[in-house]
Amino acid sequence: MWTKCAGLIFALALSVSVMPTGAKAEQFIVVQSTTSTQNSGLFDAILPVFEAATGIEVRVVAVGTGQALRNAQNGDGDVLLVHAKAAEQAFVDAGYGLPRRDVMYNDFVLIGPKDDPAGIRGTRSAAKALARIAAQKAPFASRGDDSGTHKAEMRMWGALDPTDASGTWYRETGSGMGATLNTGIAMGAYVLSDRATWLAFGNKADHDVLVEGDPPMFNQYGVIVVNPARHPHVKVAEAQRFADWLTQDGGQSAIAAFTVAGTQPFYPNATPR
Incomplete structure (x- = not known):
């Protein structure tokens, strides 16, 4: 009896150890963002569209832009969606982020x-x-x-x-x-x-x-992928896919379609690459 149980335990352990590292549970990114994108309901509207299209889960940390930039500078996040253009550019210029892109405004x-x-x-x-x-x-x-x-x-x-x-x-x-x-x-x-x-x-x-x-x-929002040269654990491929989606037809259309009480609160204005 013990021999059979031990063999079963070993087989289960082996099956777990060889589980592919790219399993679906690992397909997520952390977005450092502002309270406005969360409080307005924008993320509730657009993130399911992105996740359905890509299979990548998005986990949002909603704080003020200054705190979001500090969190990303410390490596706590894969991508930023924030709204303080001068501070965002300073973040990029200091080597903490890949090139910044406009996404939307209000x-x-x-x-x-x-x-x-x-x-x-x-x-x-x-x-x-x-x-x-x-x-x-x-x-x-x-x-x-x-x-x-x-x-x-x-x-x-x-x-x-x-x-x-x-x-x-x-x-x-x-x-x-x-x-x-x-x-x-x-x-x-x-x-x-x-x-x-x-x-x-x-x-x-x-x-x-x-x-x-x-x-x-005027209030401009931008997206920045955290620089993997500074933080090698950054999921740069998935984060870049999110940034690309936000600034291309899929994300821009989802942003334009979002309304609050019949009013459009964000206006997409990304420039094609």
């Missing part, structure tokens, strides 16, 4: 209470609107997390440093976009948000889009 919007205590509604300049908020010391909730949205906010403030004021009206949440919107709405504050997250956000209460359309509010 825009930022300034959200505020409908009674608009700072009087910014309809202002065509985001910088002027922020200056009015600062002058009135009206509550403003900032992500304060080095995300792509936070970086854009800092650019829009321009020469005005909001933290030079009393500090009581300017609150840094250190959180993602959804949490920052929740905080801002609870305190009756103004908030800079990407449009996609705002469209998908459920707790709008009495807040509304007050400022939009200023060129500095």
